[in-house]
Amino acid sequence: MAKVSMSVNGKPAEAEVEGRLLLSHFLRDNLGLTGTHIGCDTSQCGTCVVHVDGKVVKSCTMFAAEAEGKEVTTIEGMANPDGSLSKIQAAFQTHHGLQCGFCTPGMVMSTVALLKQNPDPSETEIRDYLEGNICRCTGYHNIVKAIQSAAAS
C-alpha cells in the first residue's frame, strides 16, 4: 500500500492505495467521480481521458500512486462555477456532438487540451488530435462541428 495525495478538480484527495490501483478506478470508486468512463481498459478508446497537470492522459493507463502531488481534472471539473455548461460542453450539446454520450467525457477533456494548445485548429488538426478518442456511435462529424464552433466562439 502507498499513501497518495493529489488535487482533484481543485480539492485535496488522499488515500492509501494498492500499487496496482489505476487512476481511473481511484477516481470512480474511491472518489465517486463516475464521469470518467472505462470503455476498453486497453489504452485504445480514450473514454477515460483526464488531465494530469494540465495534460491529457488515459487514466486507465496510469497508476493512482503515480499521481502523487499532481493536479487532476476530470469532466466533473469542467462546468462553470455556477454549474452551467462550459463553452465546450455547450457546443457539444448545441451541435449534437454526442449520441449515447459514453465517449463524451473523454472527447470534452481532449478538446479542452487541444484548444488550449491550438485555439484555432483546422478540421484535420482536430481529427488528428482526437486520434485516441473513439466514439462507438461514430458521431465524429458532429463532434468535429462542435469543436469548430467552440473554437470560433
Next chain:
Amino acid sequence: MYAFEIERPTTVAQAVEALKNEVAQELGGGQTLIPTLKQRLAAPEVLVSLSGIAEMQGISVSEGTILIGGGVTHDDVAIGAMAYPTLAALAGGIGDPAVRNRGTLGGSLANNDPSACYPAAALASGATITTNAREIQADDYFQGMFETALDDGEIVVAVSFPIPEGASYQKFVQPASRFALVGVFVAKYADGVRVAVTGAAEEGVFRWREAEAALSADFSAAALEGLSHPAEGMIGDMHGSAEYRAHLIKVLASRAVVDMA
C-alpha cells in the same frame, strides 16, 4: 493484475538500488507495461517508477549531438528536439496525444517493440544509449524482437543522437494500433548514409545496408531503383504479408530520399 508495490525514487542511484531486488522492474510511462500487467503477462512484485527522477529529464544540444533524458516523454521530445526536426516529428507521430504525454524515450528503447518508431531513429542515427552502468552503441543495443543489450535492472538514463545533415522518417501507419506497419528512417551524415527499418522484420529494427551503400554513393531515389528487399524474415500477419512489407521498405526509403531533396 497481480498485486505489487510501487516505489518512487528521486535519483538514478536510488532506482538502481531498488532494482537490485530480483522481483522489481522499471516503470517508465507505463504505456506498454500497464497493458502487459493487465493481461497478467508479467508479475513483478515491485515497480520502480522512474518518472520522478530529475536526472532522467531534459534535452540539451552540444557539438552536433542532441542528448535526451531516458525519462523524457514523447510529447516533450516533439516540442523540445527542434535541433533534430525529424526526431521531433517522429515523437509527435507516436500513438495519440495521451500516449505521448506518458510514454518515454527510455521505455520505448527498453521495450524494443518490433514496430516501434524510436528504435529506427536510434539505429539510423548511430545513437549512443547511456545506462546507469555504461554506454551502448545502437548497433550493439538492438538484439531482436523485444530483446536489447540491457541487463536486468539496467536503466536507460539518456540517449545521444548525432544530428545528421538531413533525415526523413517515413511511417506507414497501421491504423488500428497506430504503430508502424513499416517505418524507414534515412539519415545522411558527412561520412555516409544510414537506413534503419522498423515494423518489417521478425528480428525487429535493422539496417538496410544495400540501400546505405547505394545512397552513400549517389544520394537519389534513382540509386534505389535497382534494389529490392527480400521477403525472408519479414513479418507476415493479417495487416500485411511478408512480401508486402518487403515491398514497402523500398517504397518508403525512396519517399524518404525524395522528402529530403
